[in-house]
Amino acid sequence: MATRTAAQQREQARSAYDAFLRDCPTNQLLDRLSDKWVSLVVSALAPGPLRYSDLARRIAGVSPKMLTQTLRTLERDGILTRTVTPSVPVRVDYELTPLGRNLALLLTAVKDWAENHFDEVHAARLRYDADNTGA
Amino acid sequence: MATRTAAQQREQARSAYDAFLRDCPTNQLLDRLSDKWVSLVVSALAPGPLRYSDLARRIAGVSPKMLTQTLRTLERDGILTRTVTPSVPVRVDYELTPLGRNLALLLTAVKDWAENHFDEVHAARLRYDADNTGA
DNA sequence: CGGTATCCTATTGGATACTG
DNA sequence: CAGTATCCAATAGGATACCG
Numbered sequence: 001m002a003t004r005t006a007a008q009q010r011e012q013a014r015s016a017y018d019a020f021l022r023d024c025p026t027n028q029l030l031d032r033l034s035d036k037w038v039s040l041v042v043s044a045l046a047p048g049p050l051r052y053s054d055l056a057r058r059i060a061g062v063s064p065k066m067l068t069q070t071l072r073t074l075e076r077d078g079i080l081t082r083t084v085t086p087s088v089p090v091r092v093d094y095e096l097t098p099l100g101r102n103l104a105l106l107l108t109a110v111k112d113w114a115e116n117h118f119d120e121v122h123a124a125r126l127r128y129d130a131d132n133t134g135a
Numbered sequence: 136m137a138t139r140t141a142a143q144q145r146e147q148a149r150s151a152y153d154a155f156l157r158d159c160p161t162n163q164l165l166d167r168l169s170d171k172w173v174s175l176v177v178s179a180l181a182p183g184p185l186r187y188s189d190l191a192r193r194i195a196g197v198s199p200k201m202l203t204q205t206l207r208t209l210e211r212d213g214i215l216t217r218t219v220t221p222s223v224p225v226r227v228d229y230e231l232t233p234l235g236r237n238l239a240l241l242l243t244a245v246k247d248w249a250e251n252h253f254d255e256v257h258a259a260r261l262r263y264d265a266d267n268t269g270a
Numbered sequence: 271c272g273g274t275a276t277c278c279t280a281t282t283g284g285a286t287a288c289t290g
Numbered sequence: 291c292a293g294t295a296t297c298c299a300a301t302a303g304g305a306t307a308c309c310g
Binding site for chain 2: 293
Binding site: 051052053056064065067068084088089090091092 | 271272273274275
């Protein structure tokens with residue numbers, strides 16, 4: 001079971017990316033992933049494929065501009081696929097790729113965290129604001 | 136061990152927050168968490184407390200403005216604590232709260248994902264751009 | 271249905287200089 | 291050391307109207 005030396009070490013070294021460095025490309029990628037629209041779109045697609053209008057309805061209040069922009073970027077990044085069915089009228093389905101499903105595990109976790117811990121955060125805000133009132 | 140019925144069900148119902156809804160407060164919270172600076176600060180503090188200047192050095196290229204702004208917001212939200220030691224010169228330490236450490240597990244996972252899957256994303260971009268050149 | 275195009279405002283965030 | 295304050299350029303993102 002100790003066959004993880006040279007090959008694994010090279011593997012480690014090869015992905016010597018560090019998102020803490022401003023000029024590292026992974027820093028920009030982290031910036032892209034750290035986007036509310038990305039979180040919502042990827043989370044929405046986690047259970048299964050959806051059409052454009054389904055997504056628009058699910059992500060309440062998203063403008064067509066932001067929805068399309070986010071979908072295009074995620075398609076380009078290999079997170080999801082866009083499938084056009086040339087019926088009348090047209091039908092377009094969006095589906096996570098294996099890479100996207102992998103990412104979805106993390107992003108839905110963040111979204112769920114926000115939902116599950118909002119009360120604690122809210123309480124912390126009230127405490128902070130109370131302590132810093134007129135002090 | 137089967138004492139998780141009524142109380143737990145109410146617990147579930149009580150946190151009926153849905154971040155997909157624009158006007159749900161958790162949507163705003165998700166927006167806050169979906170921030171590159173938040174990810175980096177929380178990830179940087181995951182191993183242990185750091186001083187202001189340590190953070191500035193670790194998160195290469197962050198401006199004092201963004202660093203302070205991010206730290207204040209996270210402090211208000213109960214994610215981290217700020218401890219001033221009135222020595223000469225002053226010493227200020229930032230440390231994750233239990234809530235923050237919990238969140239850090241998720242955010243460092245996203246940061247690590249960016250580092251570990253950048254090559255795949257980059258390859259996808261090249262493919263996308265090649266397919267959409269002059270087409 | 272599934273977008274695109276344009277306009278316009280608000281916010282983000284870097285650079286810079288100064289302070290207790 | 292650990293910020294604060296100010297200015298300003300760039301970007302995000304909503305509203306709206308139109309198109310294949």
